[in-house]
Amino acid sequence: MECRLCGHPRTHKHGKAPNGSQRYFCPHCQQTFNERFDTMYYHRQVTADQIRQVLQAHSEGSSLRGVSRTSGLAYNTVVSIVRTASQQAQLVHNAEVRAVQTEEVSADELWSFVQKNKSNVFPVN
Template identity: 30%
Template sequence: MSRPRGEINVVCQNEKCLFYLKEEGKDIVKRGKYRTGHQRYFCHHCKTFFMETKGTPLYRKHLSKSEIINICKHLVEKNGIRSIERITGHHRDTISRVLEDLALHAEMVNDILLQEVELGQFEVDEMWTFIKKNKKKLNKEAQIQMSKVMPGYSIS
């Protein structure tokens, strides 16, 4: 008799899967780890593997969650990209890519900064204003996502 599966709080990340981002009816199991140390999951419905960080700002990053939160804290303090480079030891291009990914996942990042990091709404608004000012060449999707968390956003 096999032992029962443990609770897995991950949903399928494959857009072509019938159970894409659906909690009910999912059939996902853990299948080892990647070289980076991230857990690898397998969906039995669409027969694909995916990483636990897919769809987050951590996806395909060599930075840990704490390092990205540290960069966000420096952004809140209105440090420039080169200043953050000197403080954290990461290259300015890496920090710029993190800013781009933060903008693409603005709503998720906003919730994390407000709830987990316990920053105030004004501090988070200052960070988004800084990113918008310094990253003038954001792609269209990032601009849309950032406009949702900026003050004065209304659903139209």
């Protein structure tokens, strides 16, 4: 396997992580990493199914505390999973969504951009 840290083409197997995933050692940069490196599961004691469940419930509008209750995961774990997924999604978006041809733009998020709330909106008319 190629080294995830320095790109060196040859690494050795180097035991297993406590969660059972294979660890690797790179003779070039002398560091270890595991096969989950750079994924959402790295350093987390949760399964892919649990992450799927958390993200599904969150995208359907469940509150983070509600997701924590139904999944049995700690509130902070749920927050961390949602935050990581959103960062990953932003990276994918930034890399893939480019030069979109458009004639109209819907600006329905603009109010939150200018921090609209009751106290700083003045009646027009």
